[in-house]
Amino acid sequence: MITDNDELKDFKLRPMKCECNYLNRSDGSAILSQGQTVAVVSVNGPLDIKMQSQSIGKATLEVLFSSKGGKPSIGDRYKEHVIRQTCESAILGCLYPRTGITVTIQELEDYGGFLACCLNACCLALLNAGLAMRHTFAAVSCAIDEQGNIQLDPAPAQLETSRATMTFVFESREKSLVTAFTDGSYSDSAYSEAMERCRSASDLVFQFYKQIVSKYSYVIG
Amino acid sequence: MKVAVGEVVLPGDQCEEISLVGEKSKVILGPGLRKEVDGITITKAGTLKKRSPNTYWVDNYQKRYIPSRGENVIGVVVQKAGDIFRVDVGGSCSASLSYLSFEGATKKNRPKVNIGDVVYAKMLVASKDMEPELVCVDSHGKKGRLGVLEEGFVFKCSLNLVRKILNPECPLLNSLKNEWPFELAAGLNGRIWIKAKTMRETIAVGNAILGCEYLNTDEIKSMCTNIASILAGHVS
Amino acid sequence: MRDIFISNCEKSFSNKILSEGYRLDGRNYNESRQLSISFGSEYGSCIVSLGETKVLAQVSCEVTQPKQIRPNEGILYINVEISPMAGPQFEANRQTDLSVYLNRLLEKCYKDSKCIDLESLCIVVEEKVWSLRVDIKVLNHDGNLIECASIATLTSLAHFKRPDVTRSGDSVIIHTLAEKDPIPTVLFHYPVCATFAIFDGDILLSDPSFFEESVCTSSTEEGINSGGGVLVIGLNQYKELCLLDHSGAAINSSKLVHKAITSAADKCKEIVDMIKKSIVSDDTLRQKRVKINFADMITQHHLLALTRKDLNIKLKSYNVDDNRSEIDGMDTDHDLSDPEPSKYDVVASAPHTAEIQTKKESSKWIEISSDSEEDEKE
Numbered sequence: 001m002i003t004d005n006d007e008l009k010d011f012k013l014r015p016m017k018c019e020c021n022y023l024n025r026s027d028g029s030a031i032l033s034q035g036q037t038v039a040v041v042s043v044n045g046p047l048d049i050k051m052q053s054q055s056i057g058k059a060t061l062e063v064l065f066s067s068k069g070g071k072p073s074i075g076d077r078y079k080e081h082v083i084r085q086t087c088e089s090a091i092l093g094c095l096y097p098r099t100g101i102t103v104t105i106q107e108l109e110d111y112g113g114f115l116a117c118c119l120n121a122c123c124l125a126l127l128n129a130g131l132a133m134r135h136t137f138a139a140v141s142c143a144i145d146e147q148g149n150i151q152l153d154p155a156p157a158q159l160e161t162s163r164a165t166m167t168f169v170f171e172s173r174e175k176s177l178v179t180a181f182t183d184g185s186y187s188d189s190a191y192s193e194a195m196e197r198c199r200s201a202s203d204l205v206f207q208f209y210k211q212i213v214s215k216y217s218y219v220i221g
Numbered sequence: 222m223k224v225a226v227g228e229v230v231l232p233g234d235q236c237e238e239i240s241l242v243g244e245k246s247k248v249i250l251g252p253g254l255r256k257e258v259d260g261i262t263i264t265k266a267g268t269l270k271k272r273s274p275n276t277y278w279v280d281n282y283q284k285r286y287i288p289s290r291g292e293n294v295i296g297v298v299v300q301k302a303g304d305i306f307r308v309d310v311g312g313s314c315s316a317s318l319s320y321l322s323f324e325g326a327t328k329k330n331r332p333k334v335n336i337g338d339v340v341y342a343k344m345l346v347a348s349k350d351m352e353p354e355l356v357c358v359d360s361h362g363k364k365g366r367l368g369v370l371e372e373g374f375v376f377k378c379s380l381n382l383v384r385k386i387l388n389p390e391c392p393l394l395n396s397l398k399n400e401w402p403f404e405l406a407a408g409l410n411g412r413i414w415i416k417a418k419t420m421r422e423t424i425a426v427g428n429a430i431l432g433c434e435y436l437n438t439d440e441i442k443s444m445c446t447n448i449a450s451i452l453a454g455h456v457s
Numbered sequence: 458m459r460d461i462f463i464s465n466c467e468k469s470f471s472n473k474i475l476s477e478g479y480r481l482d483g484r485n486y487n488e489s490r491q492l493s494i495s496f497g498s499e500y501g502s503c504i505v506s507l508g509e510t511k512v513l514a515q516v517s518c519e520v521t522q523p524k525q526i527r528p529n530e531g532i533l534y535i536n537v538e539i540s541p542m543a544g545p546q547f548e549a550n551r552q553t554d555l556s557v558y559l560n561r562l563l564e565k566c567y568k569d570s571k572c573i574d575l576e577s578l579c580i581v582v583e584e585k586v587w588s589l590r591v592d593i594k595v596l597n598h599d600g601n602l603i604e605c606a607s608i609a610t611l612t613s614l615a616h617f618k619r620p621d622v623t624r625s626g627d628s629v630i631i632h633t634l635a636e637k638d639p640i641p642t643v644l645f646h647y648p649v650c651a652t653f654a655i656f657d658g659d660i661l662l663s664d665p666s667f668f669e670e671s672v673c674t675s676s677t678e679e680g681i682n683s684g685g686g687v688l689v690i691g692l693n694q695y696k697e698l699c700l701l702d703h704s705g706a707a708i709n710s711s712k713l714v715h716k717a718i719t720s721a722a723d724k725c726k727e728i729v730d731m732i733k734k735s736i737v738s739d740d741t742l743r744q745k746r747v748k749i750n751f752a753d754m755i756t757q758h759h760l761l762a763l764t765r766k767d768l769n770i771k772l773k774s775y776n777v778d779d780n781r782s783e784i785d786g787m788d789t790d791h792d793l794s795d796p797e798p799s800k801y802d803v804v805a806s807a808p809h810t811a812e813i814q815t816k817k818e819s820s821k822w823i824e825i826s827s828d829s830e831e832d833e834k835e
Contacts, residue, residue: 017755020282023597024509025544025667027285033752036498040596042542045285046313048459064540064549068502069515069592090232092255092264096287097349099313102549104542106513106594108751109498127231130283130380132255132264135233172222172233206231213266214229219435220282220381297464309462337465374470376770414466420474424481427770451774 013140013153013201014113016208018121020128020216028129032121035155036111039118041125045101053100058093064104065118079105079115086139086169086179087122092132101131112156113141115167115181120205127213135171137178138205140198142166144186150194152201166191168198172206175199224263226271230279234263239277251278252289283380286311286410288347293367295375295408296355298338306334308342308355311377311410315352318342322356324364332357332369339370339414341406370406373416374423380411382434393433396445397426401452425452459546463668463675471672475656482666483771487720489664490601492728494612494735495754500639501617504751505609507664509599514609515592516617520631523579523586531578532588535563537606543598555602562603562702563593563610566648566691570699573614574643580622580629587619589642600667603689607650612732616739617642646693647729650700651721658684658709661717663724668769674705684709688717692725 014035023029026042046059053060063084065076087103103125105118119139126133143154143162151158159165164184171178177195186194224234230253239261242248250256253265254277263269267281286294288310296308299315306318318340323332334340342355357367386393387407394405403417403426413430417423429448433441471481480486490508497503501516523530537560541547567573578587591613593606618639623630654665654673662669665687673685686705692698698718708714742749768775 017752019755023511023542025597025599026542027283027545029542031755033750033755036748036750036752038751038755040542042596044541044545046287047545048314062549064542066538066540066542066594068497068513069517069590095349096313102541102545104540104549106540106542106596108504108513111498127266128282129285130265130281132253133232134262134264136231136266172231173235209231209266210229213231216282216435217229217266217268217280219437220280220379220385297462299462335465337462337468339464339466370466372469373466375464375467420470420477420479421772423470424474424479424483424770425772428483428768428772428775431768431770432775448772448775451772454774 013204014155016120016205018124018208018212020124020212026125026129028125028127028131030121030124030128031108032117032124033109034113034117034120034153036109037114037117038108039114039121040106040108041118041121042104043101043122043125043129043131044104045129045131046096046099047102049100054098056097059091059096060100061088061091061093062100062102063087064102066104066106068107068110079118082115082179082181083119083122086119086137087126089178090123090133090135090137090171091126092134095132112154112159113167115139116141116153119167119169119179124209124212127209135173136206136209137169137171138202138209139167139169139179140201140205141168142194142198144184144190144194148187148190150190150197152197164190166194166198168195168202170199170202175202224269226269226277228269229267230263230269231266232262232264235259236261236263236269236277242275246275249276251276253279253281280381280384284411286380288312288316288344288353288410290344290347292344292347292409293341293407294344294355294410295339295341295370295406295412295414296410297375298334298336298340301334301336306340308340310353310355310408311412312353316344316355317352318355318357322358323368324358324362334369339375341367341370341408341414343367366406370414370416373404373414374427375412375414376427376431377412378431379434380409382430383407383409383411383413386413386430386433390438391433391441392438393429393441393445396442397429400445400449401425421452425449459548461546461671463671467668468672468675471669472656475660475662479773480662481668481770482768483773483775484664485773486661487663487724489724490666492608492731494608494732495751496616496735496739496749498748498750501613502751503609503612503616504596504754505605505612506597507601507605507608508666509597510601510605510667511596512602512605512609513594513596514606514613515594516613517590517592518587518617518619519590520580520585520629521588523583527575528583529579529586530575531586533568533573533575534588534590535560535567535593535610536590537563537593537595539595539598543595547598559593559602559606562650562689562691562700563591563606565702566607566650566700567591567610567614570646570648570691570693572644572646572648572693572699574645577643578619581624585629589614589617589619598667600670601652601664603650604652604664607648607691608728608732611647611649611729612736614642615644615647615732616736646695646697647732648691648693648699649725649728649732650689650691651724651728653688653690653717653721655684655686655688655705655708655713658706659713661688661713661720663720666769688714690718690721692718692722694726694729696722696726 018032022031028043031040065080116139144164164186167181169179265281267279296310300307307315345356346354406414415426539556621637654662689702691700
C-alpha cells in the first residue's frame with residue numbers, strides 16, 4: 001500500500017470524499033472534498049465549437065474557473081491556466097479533432113490546498129466523462145514552515161505560519177512531474193525533498209481514484 | 222501499473238497480457254485501449270474485458286457519444302439541406318443522411334421524412350476527421366428495422382446502460398417480455414425508443430430501463446416484477 | 458447557446474400522457490420535486506437543489522458610497538451566472554437570454570418588493586453604506602431554474618450575517634467575526650417564486666422539469682404555439698403577490714391565473730417555512746460549534762450517489778429503494794431460473810433490435826446484440 005521508501009512513510013493526507021456524476025446534465029462531473037476544501041467540476045465534450053477556435057490536430061480545451069462569490073480575478077485566470085496545462089497533457093486530444101472540451105470548476109470551500117483539490121476533482125470528472133486520457137494525474141500540496149519542516153496537505157492554520165506553499169502534480173505512469181506551482185521562498189534541497197514527499201503521497205490519491213472507479217465499474221457493465 | 226483482464230483499470234495503466242497474446246496472433250483492441258510504442262495502454266476508466274479469442278475493451282461510464290462505424294443509432298432530423306437530412310445523434314457534430322439511403326428511394330420517389338422525426342440508422346462513415354454519415358438500409362438495400370420510428374417515445378440515457386440492456390446476459394428485456402408487449406429500439410448513442418400499447422406501459426418500460434442502470438442481475442429481476450405489479454394494480 | 462432539439466414523438470407523447478393525467482416522472486400535476494438546502498461554512502452561502510436542478514448562492518458585502526438619490530439606504534445587487542457547468546448547451550462567458558431573464562426576475566422579486574430593510578444597511582448617511590451582493594451560480598439546469606434560484610437567493614440572504622460596526626466620531630470600525638457577533642440581515646417578508654408550465658391552455662404543472670419546460674415553450678410543426686407557456690408567481694409567506702411573469706402563448710382565461718396563484722400561495726408558505734426551519738437548525742448547530750461545510754453533502758457511499766438519483770421516467774408508485782437491500786430475502790421468492798412460458802415472443806429482426814410478437818410456437822430468447830461488424834464483413 002505505502003511506498004517502499006521508509007523515510008517517507010509518515011505521510012498523511014486529509015480525508016477525501018468524492019461523488020461522481022454529481023450533475024446530471026454534464027457529460028462528466030465530480031464533487032471532491034479534501035478535508036474542508038471542496039470543489040465541484042463538470043466536463044462537457046467533445047462538442048461543436050466556433051470555427052475560429054477549432055484546431056485541426058486536436059481538441060480545444062477550455063477551462064473555466066469560477067470563485068464562490070464576487071468578481072473574477074487575475075488569480076482565477078492564473079488557476080485556469082495551470083489547470084488547462086495539466087489537463088491538456090493528460091487528455092488524448094488528438095482523438096477528437098475540431099471539437100471543444102469544456103472543463104468548468106466551481107469553488108465551494110477553500111481551506112488550504114485548494115488548487116490540488118481542483119486538479120484532483122478535474123481528473124475524476126474527466127474519468128467520469130469517459131474521455132480518452134494518456135494517464136491520470138494526482139495533485140498534492142505541501143507547506144514549508146519557518147523551521148523548514150514540510151507539512152503535506154496543509155490546513156489553513158498551518159498555511160498562516162508557512163513561508164512557502166507548493167503544489168505538485170504527478171502522472172500515473174512513471175510518477176513524473178507534470179506541473180509544479182510554488183509560492184514563497186525556499187531552498188533547493190527543501191524543494192526536492194517536498195517533491196519527493198508529495199510524489200510518494202500521490203500514491204494515496206491514485207488509490208483513491210481506483211477505489212472510486214471500482215465502486216461503480218462492476219455494476220454498470 | 223500492470224493490470225489484467227477483469228480488473229478495474231485507469232488511464233495510463235499497461236496491460237502486458239494483451240501484448241503477449243499480440244505477439245502470437247491478431248488482437249482486436251476495442252474502446253479504451255491504445256497501442257503505443259511500449260505496449261498496450263489503457264485510456265479510459267472502467268473494467269477491462271475480453272471476449273474470446275482475442276478481443277479486448279474497457280467497459281466505462283460515458284454519456285457523450287463518439288460516432289463509430291457500424292453502430293446503430295437513434296437520431297432526430299433537425300434540418301433538410303438539399304439532398305441530405307441533418308441528423309442530431311448526440312455527437313460533436315450532426316450526421317448526414319442522404320434521402321437516397323432509404324429502402325426503395327429514388328430521385329423521383331423521395332422518402333417521407335420531416336424535421337423532428339426520429340430515425341433509426343446505421344453509421345456508415347464515422348471518422349474523427351469527417352462528418353459522420355448514416356444510412357437506413359443494409360448492404361442488400363433492405364431497410365430491415367431501420368428507418369423512421371413512428372410514435373412511441375425517445376429518451377436519453379448513458380451509453381453503458383444501452384450496452385448493458387443489449388447484453389444477452391442482462392435479464393431485463395427477458396423479464397419484461399413476460400409481463401407485457403412492447404417495441405424497443407436501442408441506439409448505441411445513448412437513446413432508446415420505446416412503444417407499448419398504452420402510455421402507462423410505455424412509461425413502465427422506460428422506468429424499468431432507467432432503473433436497472435445500477436442494479437445487479439437479481440435486483441433487476443425483482444424490479445421487473447415490482448414494476449409489473451404496479452402496472453397491473455392500476456390497470457385492473 | 459446551442460439549441461436542444463425536441464423530436465415530434467417526444468412532444469406528442471408528453472402531450473398525450475398529460476391529457477391522460479400522468480407526468481413523465483410520475484408526479485402529480487401540483488407536486489414538486491424534492492427540495493434540499495445545504496449550507497456552506499460561511500454565512501450566506503448555500504446550495505439549493507430542487508430535484509436535480511442545483512444552484513449555489515453566496516452573499517458578500519462591502520462598504521461603499523450610497524446612491525445620491527437614496528443617501529440613507531444600502532445597496533442590493535443580484536448577479537446570475539450560467540456557466541457551461543449548468544449544461545452543455547451553455548457557452549462560456551456569454552450572457553444568454555435566460556441569465557438576463559433570471560436576473561431581472563430575481564431583482565423584481567427581491568429588490569422591487571422591498572423585502573430587505575435597506576435602511577438598516579446604512580452606516581454614515583451619504584458616505585458609507587453596506588452593499589450586499591448575491592452571486593447566483595447555476596450548477597445544474599434540470600428545469601425550473603427560477604424557483605430554485607429564488608429559494609437560493611432568499612435562503613442565502615436570510616442566512617447571511619454582516620460584520621458589526623462601531624462609529625466613534627468620524628471613524629468607523631468594522632469588527633471581525635471573532636471580535637463581535639455579526640448582525641443578520643433584516644427581512645420584512647420572505648418572497649419566493651413558484652413556476653407553472655401551462656399545457657393546452659388549461660393544464661397547470663407545478664415545478665416543471667427541463668423536458669416539460671422545453672416541450673411547453675417549443676412551437677409545433679406549424680410554427681404556432683399550442684397554448685403552452687410558463688407562468689412565474691412570486692409570493693411571500695403572507696400570501697401577498699410580489700411577482701407575476703408569463704411567457705409563451707396568451708392565456709385565454711383569468712381563472713387559470715387565479716388557480717395558479719391559489720396553489721402557489723400554499724406552496725410558497727411551505728417553502729418559506731422550510732427555509733426558516735433549516736436556517737434555525739443550522740444556527741443551533743453553529744452555536745454548538747459544529748463545523749458546517751459543503752463537504753457534508755457528499756454521500757459516503759459512492760455507489761449510492763449514482764443510484765440515488767430520481768429517474769426522469771417513472772411510474773407514480775415506483776420507489777427506487779424497493780429494489781435494493783431486501784434482495785437476499787427475495788432470492789427464494791423469485792426463482793426465475795425456470796420462467797413461466799411467455800405469451801409473447803421476442804424476435805430479433807436486425808442487429809440491436811427486437812420486437813415482441815404474440816407467440817406462435819415454442820421459442821427462446823434470441824441474442825439480439827449480434828455484432829453488426831460481422832454483417833458488414835460478409
